[in-house]
Amino acid sequence: AQSVTQLDSQVPVFEEAPVELRCNYSSSVSVYLFWYVQYPNQGLQLLLKYLSGSTLVKGINGFEAEFNKSQTSFHLRKPSVHISDTAEYFCAVSRPNDYKLSFGAGTTVTVRA
Amino acid sequence: DGGITQSPKYLFRKEGQNVTLSCEQNLNHDAMYWYRQDPGQGLRLIYYSQIVNDFQKGDIAEGYSVSREKKESFPLTVTSAQKNPTAFYLCASGSRQGGSPLHFGNGTRLTVT
Numbered sequence: 001a002q003s004v005t006q007l008d009s010q011v012p013v014f015e016e017a018p019v020e021l022r023c024n025y026s027s028s029v030s031v032y033l034f035w036y037v038q039y040p041n042q043g044l045q046l047l048l049k050y051l052s053g054s055t056l057v058k059g060i061n062g063f064e065a066e067f068n069k070s071q072t073s074f075h076l077r078k079p080s081v082h083i084s085d086t087a088e089y090f091c092a093v094s095r096p097n098d099y100k101l102s103f104g105a106g107t108t109v110t111v112r113a
Numbered sequence: 114d115g116g117i118t119q120s121p122k123y124l125f126r127k128e129g130q131n132v133t134l135s136c137e138q139n140l141n142h143d144a145m146y147w148y149r150q151d152p153g154q155g156l157r158l159i160y161y162s163q164i165v166n167d168f169q170k171g172d173i174a175e176g177y178s179v180s181r182e183k184k185e186s187f188p189l190t191v192t193s194a195q196k197n198p199t200a201f202y203l204c205a206s207g208s209r210q211g212g213s214p215l216h217f218g219n220g221t222r223l224t225v226t
Contacts, residue, residue, distance in 0.1 A: 044156075
């Protein structure tokens with residue numbers, strides 16, 4: 001079975017500063033990787049996904065993530081955050097022959113002016 | 114607009130009562146899921162269904178029950194056997210293809226006193 005570890009539970013950051021959210025996964029087979037965002041009292045929205053091909057994936061709202069197979073990582077980055085990026089972010093993984101997702105515990109990003 | 118509708122948004126019940134959470138989707142997805150979200154624990158899978166009239170237990174199915182009589186609907190019943198039912202419940206749907214992202218509803222916050 002695959003599992004996901006999000007290395008930071010809380011990330012405070014100033015507006016217009018860069019942010020990186022770390023995600024590591026463990027799996028004995030190749031995986032698909034996802035990042036979701038959750039605003040307060042709402043469901044999750046897909047930010048981006050990696051299935052294959054280029055290891056740098058661009059998503060919505062200026063986010064991007066890089067798949068690193070040797071490090072088994074899929075870290076999420078944004079070069080300049082806005083107050084509106086304050087939310088909880090979840091990394092998730094699935095296997096090619098199994099469409100169920102396993103989620104990390106989440107990282108809460110708080111952007112301050 | 115296609116999407117997933119969860120109702121109600123907030124639900125209050127007395128201990129010992131069963132309660133049913135509604136989830137409807139018009140995305141024509143075969144697969145539907147129920148997740149429970151608690152602070153710091155990410156999303157944990159309760160039940161999932163790949164097709165009408167079929168469903169499987171997830172990681173924390175004890176104290177919950179589901180039905181899938183129609184493709185569009187996947188209601189979740191929280192029974193009195195669930196020891197800690199107070200939580201945020203998220204319904205999701207997706208196609209039965211590896212790599213397909215899940216689409217989430219806006220959740221139901223259940224409080225049991």
